[in-house]
Amino acid sequence: MLANAVNSSNRGWLGRVNPLLKIGLSIVTVSIAFALQDLAAAGLLVGVLLVLLLSVGMSWRVWLGGAIALILFTALTWLLRDWPSAVLNTLRLLAILLPGPIFSLTTSPADLTRALQAVKLPSFLVLSLMLVWRFLPVVQQEAQRIIEANQLRGVDLSRRPGQWFSGLFVPLIFRIVSYADEVTIGLETRSYDPNARRTLGQPLRWRGLDTGVALSSIAVFWAVGYLQWSQ
Amino acid sequence: MAKSSKSWQLRDYVFAAFMTIGIAVASVITVPLTLSIPLPGIRTVVWAPFAGIFLTLGMARLQRSGSVALMIGVLALILSRISWIITAFLVIALLVTEGVMVFRGGFYGKANRLLANVLFFSSATVAGALVGAYAAGDVFAAWVGQPWILLLMTIVSGFAGAVGWWLGERVVKQLQRAGKLNVS
Numbered sequence: 001m002l003a004n005a006v007n008s009s010n011r012g013w014l015g016r017v018n019p020l021l022k023i024g025l026s027i028v029t030v031s032i033a034f035a036l037q038d039l040a041a042a043g044l045l046v047g048v049l050l051v052l053l054l055s056v057g058m059s060w061r062v063w064l065g066g067a068i069a070l071i072l073f074t075a076l077t078w079l080l081r082d083w084p085s086a087v088l089n090t091l092r093l094l095a096i097l098l099p100g101p102i103f104s105l106t107t108s109p110a111d112l113t114r115a116l117q118a119v120k121l122p123s124f125l126v127l128s129l130m131l132v133w134r135f136l137p138v139v140q141q142e143a144q145r146i147i148e149a150n151q152l153r154g155v156d157l158s159r160r161p162g163q164w165f166s167g168l169f170v171p172l173i174f175r176i177v178s179y180a181d182e183v184t185i186g187l188e189t190r191s192y193d194p195n196a197r198r199t200l201g202q203p204l205r206w207r208g209l210d211t212g213v214a215l216s217s218i219a220v221f222w223a224v225g226y227l228q229w230s231q
Numbered sequence: 232m233a234k235s236s237k238s239w240q241l242r243d244y245v246f247a248a249f250m251t252i253g254i255a256v257a258s259v260i261t262v263p264l265t266l267s268i269p270l271p272g273i274r275t276v277v278w279a280p281f282a283g284i285f286l287t288l289g290m291a292r293l294q295r296s297g298s299v300a301l302m303i304g305v306l307a308l309i310l311s312r313i314s315w316i317i318t319a320f321l322v323i324a325l326l327v328t329e330g331v332m333v334f335r336g337g338f339y340g341k342a343n344r345l346l347a348n349v350l351f352f353s354s355a356t357v358a359g360a361l362v363g364a365y366a367a368g369d370v371f372a373a374w375v376g377q378p379w380i381l382l383l384m385t386i387v388s389g390f391a392g393a394v395g396w397w398l399g400e401r402v403v404k405q406l407q408r409a410g411k412l413n414v415s
Binding site (some may be wrong): 026030092099101127129131133135170172178180183187188192 | 239241242244245246247248249250251252253255256257259260281284285288301304305306308309311312313314315316365366367368371398402405406409411412
């Protein structure tokens with residue numbers, strides 16, 4: 001609970017926005033971004049997205065990596081075409097890509113799961129999502145242990161991809177299948193039924209902040225649309 | 232009793248979820264190797280031999296229509312946290328695969344699983360290239376849209392998927408021998 005609270009506060013004010021609203025806004029943003037052909041409209045949308053990303057507090061390494069990749073992309077497009085096309089394509093690409101990190105950095109897996117439960121996503125899908133989120137780090141740790149065990153035997157897997165199958169993936173699969181069996185037995189002994197009706201400890205609510213974000217987003221989308229399609 | 236006539240069990244959902252984890256781990260290991268190569272479908276080509284193992288295992292264990300959708304659908308939902316583009320092309324690829332395999336009665340037998348693997352990874356390459364090219368703009372669309380590049384990478388992806396199937400069937404045999412997998 002405390003960890004959740006700390007995580008929520010780390011995610012800033014966007015972390016308190018309804019996850020369903022964020023999913024909807026992300027989809028609308030990406031759809032509009034695909035249609036952008038006007039420099040001012042693309043600039044406005046990317047400007048707003050960058051301000052939101054700045055408020056999230058991403059690590060400087062990610063910023064640096066992203067900036068290098070973008071500079072390379074812009075330079076390549078400039079070489080192949082011209083400067084305005086390069087800028088427009090870069091802004092368009094940013095507008096398409098940025099909603100993903102903004103959404104993921106401001107939405108915890110638990111919030112996303114609650115949102116999917118709220119939209120009556122089939123319960124087996126919610127179960128699958130929860131299992132993947134819970135066990136992905138565990139399986140990654142297992143993979144790391146297998147890699148280290150190989151290193152102890154003098155096998156450096158990073159230099160020998162030919163041994164990935166027998167040295168890494170086969171033992172990993174045996175561990176994964178064992179985990180699947182253990183989790184199934186654990187759930188069955190607790191009489192877990194994926195189709196049973198369940199309640200939410202913290203149901204999603206529409207708050208004033210959500211209304212504010214929705215209205216602001218409509219205003220931004222209207223302005224972008226006006227710049228794009230008015231001429 | 233044929234497996235398709237049985238309803239999905241809790242153990243099926245759990246197994247599919249763990250295969251999704253395997254596919255995700257395969258992408259974590261392989262995709263960073265190719266990030267700097269600007270070739271459409273190259274990430275699918277290196278991902279397919281290892282992701283194909285888990286896809287084949289899942290198909291061998293679950294067998295009925297919807298198995299790929301269950302594994303890849305969850306993966307697409309999770310990867311939406313990185314980029315909606317990845318989600319889009321994974322959903323297109325799973326729809327193509329399930330759409331074809333439903334006419335073959337699911338994923339029974341090695342031939343069906345081979346076909347499903349080849350179809351999934353080939354369609355992921357085509358869909359990924361088209362969605363990615365459209366996102367990156369007309370200059371890249373012109374580069375990616377060259378039929379010979381797209382055709383070549385689609386064939387190579389399909390072949391990589393077939394390698395994944397071959398490795399997957401080997402693991403299925405090993406798991407059966409160890410009494411860890413019941414593929415009737």
